[in-house]
Every structure is written in structure tokens, then in C-alpha cells.
Amino acid sequence: xxxxxxxxxxxxxxxxxxxxxxxxxxxxxxxxxxxxxxxxxxxxxxxxxxxxxxxxxxxxxxxxxxxxxxxxxxxxxxxxxxxxxxxxxxxxxxxxxxxxxxxxxxxxxxxxxxxxxxxxxxxxx
Numbered sequence: 001x002x003x004x005x006x007x008x009x010x011x012x013x014x015x016x017x018x019x020x021x022x023x024x025x026x027x028x029x030x031x032x033x034x035x036x037x038x039x040x041x042x043x044x045x046x047x048x049x050x051x052x053x054x055x056x057x058x059x060x061x062x063x064x065x066x067x068x069x070x071x072x073x074x075x076x077x078x079x080x081x082x083x084x085x086x087x088x089x090x091x092x093x094x095x096x097x098x099x100x101x102x103x104x105x106x107x108x109x110x111x112x113x114x115x116x117x118x119x120x121x122x123x124x125x
Contacts, residue, residue, distance in 0.1 A: 003119070004033065010119040013052035013061070013088040020051045022059055022117030027110060033118065034105035043069075044098040045124045047091040048106065051117035054088075059115045061086040062108035067094060070103035091122075098125065 003019035010018055023031040050061040065086070067078040078096045085092035104123065110116045 004121045010049050013050055020117050020119050024115045027115050028112040030109050032105050032107040034103055036103045040100040040102055042098060042100050042125045043123055045095045047093045047122040049091055049119045050088060051119050052088045059117050060111045061088050062116050063111045065106060065108040068105040069099055069101040
């Protein structure tokens with residue numbers, strides 16, 4: 001879990017020199033990871049750098065994904081103004097109307113036959 005926000009910036013999606021978070025060995029399933037905050041946080045954008053070890057392993061960028069925020073006791077989808085990118089070898093930035101929350105969750109649909117992971121997940125306001 002610490003690899004998600006350790007500040008180590010990847011050079012590419014299959015960067016083996018830095019730590020990563022993966023859902024290995026789950027394949028083709030819906031998985032999630034979340035940040036919990038001590039107090040409500042104002043946020044309007046996130047950036048995700050996907051792990052993809054094509055050519056040497058079984059992790060790929062997800063088939064699709066979405067971002068949810070905690071509102072009271074419920075999880076609500078974030079309405080992105082930019083879409084939810086899955087490009088390898090770069091940051092996938094998602095912007096949305098500013099909100100305050102005590103938690104954010106990335107929910108991914110893994111590609112059939114493959115697992116997936118995240119090299120770094122950044123939050124901005």
C-alpha cells in the first residue's frame with residue numbers, strides 16, 4: 001500500500017526499479033484500492049500511473065476504472081470532466097468538480113486473463 005504514494009516517480013509503466021501496488025494474482029476481476037483521510041479533504045483531480053509489465057509478466061493497464069468518494073456512509077462515483085484514462089507510460093489525470101471527502105477509492109475492471117497495478121497515485125485540489 002505504501003507504494004501508492006511513496007513519491008517514487010516511474011520512468012515507464014514497467015519500471016522494475018520502484019515499488020508498486022498490484023492485485024496479483026487476481027485476473028479479469030473488479031478490484032479496488034482506497035485512501036482514507038483523517039479529516040475531510042478538498043479534492044478536484046487525481047493522477048494515476050498504471051503498472052504494466054507487458055513482455056515479462058501478467059499485469060496490464062485496467063480494461064476500465066472509476067473513482068468513488070465517500071459521502072457519509074455511502075460510496076458515490078465521481079463525475080469526471082476528463083474521462084478515466086488507461087494509457088501506459090504516463091500519468092492518467094482525472095479532473096472533476098471540487099468536493100470534500102474523507103476517502104477516495106479507485107475501482108478497476110482488470111483485463112480478461114490479466115492482473116494489474118498502480119505505480120503511483122497522486123491527489124490534487
